Amino acid sequence: MTKEKIDRINALARKSRTAEGLTESEKAEQAQLRQEYRDSIKANLVGQLENIEFVDKGQKDA
Numbered sequence: 001m002t003k004e005k006i007d008r009i010n011a012l013a014r015k016s017r018t019a020e021g022l023t024e025s026e027k028a029e030q031a032q033l034r035q036e037y038r039d040s041i042k043a044n045l046v047g048q049l050e051n052i053e054f055v056d057k058g059q060k061d062a
Helices: 003-016 024-050
Strands: none
Touching: 003 024
């Protein structure tokens, strides 16, 4: 996820809280960007979890 996309998510969130609100196309863009952000977070988490190595303290190195 690029900084520009995160900035766009934040800009849309700020606009949605104004009296003007979001247009239908902006709502669709916001939903798509949010989904992309969630997918990015999930992928990063899975990558971190897959790299965890459990070590048994009672086990001696060979």
